[in-house]
Amino acid sequence: xxxxxxxxxxxxxxxxxxxxxxxxxxxxxxxxxxxxxxxxxxxxxxxxxxxxxxxxxxxxxxxxxxxxxxxxxxxxxxxxxxxxxxxxxxxxxxxxxxxxxxxxxxxxxxxxxxxxxxxxxxxxxxxxxxxxxxxxxxxxxxxxxxxxxxxxxxxxxxxxxxxxxxxxxxxxxxxxxxxxxxxxxxxxxxxxxxxxxxxxxxxxxxxxxxxxxxxxxxxxxxxxxxxxxxxxxxxxxxxxxxxxxxxxxxxxxxxxxxxxxxxxxxxxxxxxxxxxxxxxxxxxxxxxxxxxxxxxxxxxxxxxxxxxxxxxxxxxxxxxxxxxxxxxxxxxxxxxxxxxxxxxxxxxxxxxxxxxxxxxxxxxxxxxxxxxxxxxxxxxxxxxxxxxxxxxxxxxxxxxxxxxxxxxxxxxxxxxxxxxxxxxxxxxxxxxx
Ligand code: NAD
Numbered sequence: 001x002x003x004x005x006x007x008x009x010x011x012x013x014x015x016x017x018x019x020x021x022x023x024x025x026x027x028x029x030x031x032x033x034x035x036x037x038x039x040x041x042x043x044x045x046x047x048x049x050x051x052x053x054x055x056x057x058x059x060x061x062x063x064x065x066x067x068x069x070x071x072x073x074x075x076x077x078x079x080x081x082x083x084x085x086x087x088x089x090x091x092x093x094x095x096x097x098x099x100x101x102x103x104x105x106x107x108x109x110x111x112x113x114x115x116x117x118x119x120x121x122x123x124x125x126x127x128x129x130x131x132x133x134x135x136x137x138x139x140x141x142x143x144x145x146x147x148x149x150x151x152x153x154x155x156x157x158x159x160x161x162x163x164x165x166x167x168x169x170x171x172x173x174x175x176x177x178x179x180x181x182x183x184x185x186x187x188x189x190x191x192x193x194x195x196x197x198x199x200x201x202x203x204x205x206x207x208x209x210x211x212x213x214x215x216x217x218x219x220x221x222x223x224x225x226x227x228x229x230x231x232x233x234x235x236x237x238x239x240x241x242x243x244x245x246x247x248x249x250x251x252x253x254x255x256x257x258x259x260x261x262x263x264x265x266x267x268x269x270x271x272x273x274x275x276x277x278x279x280x281x282x283x284x285x286x287x288x289x290x291x292x293x294x295x296x297x298x299x300x301x302x303x304x305x306x307x308x309x310x311x312x313x314x315x316x317x318x319x320x321x322x323x324x325x326x327x328x329x330x331x332x333x334x335x336x337x338x339x340x341x342x343x344x345x346x347x348x349x350x351x352x353x354x355x356x357x358x359x360x361x362x363x364x365x366x367x368x369x370x371x372x373x374x375x376x377x378x379x380x381x382x383x384x385x386x387x388x389x390x391x392x393x394x395x396x397x398x399x400x401x402x403x404x405x406x407x408x409x410x411x412x413x414x415x416x417x418x419x420x421x422x423x424x425x426x427x428x429x430x431x432x433x
Pocket of ligand 1: 122152259
């Protein structure tokens, strides 16, 4: 099949590479010339395991190309995927400027029946909006369909998730367009749900809100554990073994970050209030999450007193392991609070340093975890990169000015940390001193 992907970010680039790997001809379009230039030179603009090799292989085989020319992409394609950003506006309502611009662009170049597939996460009703904009701006009256095909990939395992999705949701307005999508995804041999456009749009928001709710739920229980003296890791296991609940997304800690959960819950709140529905559950999910960095830094201040002039080491900047994405990362919240209290911050991340440097130039970025610990009054674990689980903790202790570790991701065993002589604080577990 001939496919055009508009928006060559985390979703678009991975989707384009995987579709090409399945044997389709793919053109990825982006209006960011610098990004397209980088990819064309073989430099990936994002860190995603396995992506570079897959892109290179398919470019070499002539199935994958990149351009800034929307017309070129639209004209060659039978199916056009939209994967542009849909950031939250000031009141939580997603900003649809990119989507609208792309819809007008597609309309200008439509020359035969095509299926236009929206992969961006968009407010309920955007499918209709897209249809209307394309119809109004297509001068030759060409027929087309707009399908909703929400994306569920996770950064850090995006290639795997695209090849082996738990389900593929297809919200199609016609049998012809549904068949096209079914044919495209058939080689993956994964469960597919065929539904209407509105239901597909709701499924995306409902999925993200549910996952985020699980995280806030376990963090609310973690607070009870801290106060009552329980251990959240045991409690989460005890809850998660129940097959009706499941153990995923029950890790207590600093809460969720990233470009999706917060933005999508805000959009859901906005939509549900616009429709006159009750948004209390979504608001509570967000409020609990927003409070986690405060509770974490307050705990540090309870131990150290004033942070003014003190150096604090931070391990982990990416919003989660295996990505360089720092959008809405907890690290930014935590570091801003530390800087606001007059601390000096030294930070280390395996891949997200350059992205963070652009947002937080005041931080001293170091080359390895041990440099982050050197002469610091405390070391904070903010992202649970695997390499932090296997540090030489004796060396860390010797390098710290005070052997104080605040673990926002519960990656160490409190007893072991106490045995090694650390003052160790984690989330929802008994503290070991
Ligand atoms: P991104 O910011 O990484 O990429 C978006 C790309 O779109 C950018 O490269 C940008 O230059 C390009 N773009 C914007 N306007 C354009 C235009 N008019 N013409 C051509 N290109 C344009 O975003 P992302 O993380 O890939 O997310 C894309 C969408 O997918 C969002 O709606 C997001 O909510 C959703 N989503 C993201 C993830 C994720 O993990 N990142 C997962 C599921 C769904």
